[in-house]
Amino acid sequence: MTDNAQEQLQRLQMLDQAVQQLVAQKQQFQSQLFELESALKEIATTPAAYKIIGSIMVASDKDSMKKELEQKKEIVELRIKTVEKQESQMQEKLKQLQEEVVKKLKK
Numbered sequence: 001m002t003d004n005a006q007e008q009l010q011r012l013q014m015l016d017q018a019v020q021q022l023v024a025q026k027q028q029f030q031s032q033l034f035e036l037e038s039a040l041k042e043i044a045t046t047p048a049a050y051k052i053i054g055s056i057m058v059a060s061d062k063d064s065m066k067k068e069l070e071q072k073k074e075i076v077e078l079r080i081k082t083v084e085k086q087e088s089q090m091q092e093k094l095k096q097l098q099e100e101v102v103k104k105l106k107k
Contacts, residue, residue, distance in 0.1 A: 005104040012101055015094045022087045029080045036073045040066065 043049055043066050051060040 002104070005101065008097060008101050008104065012094065012097050015090060015097060019087060019090045019094060022083055022090065026080060026083045026087065029076050029083065033073065033076045033080065036069055036076060040069050040073065043069065 043062060046062075049060050049062040049065045050057045051065065
């Protein structure tokens, strides 16, 4: 195997690891999104809202809490879209690099 092919193989492995990290990050954001959506559903059906601050639970304004949750949800959705875009770009680079490595190994 030539040095160039070996170098490309290492780049391929690094890109693959980066894609895996993005997938894990996306899953984490999706989990946060699920929690936020659940909290928004719950807050819509309850007469009072409470917030945990440190180790205590205090009553909170329902409308301001709903607004805060919606803002957090928007931010998480934006982060998911950004990560998906990065993942897509890296997948494309990964595919191109795989094709190059396969061609060089066949020679």
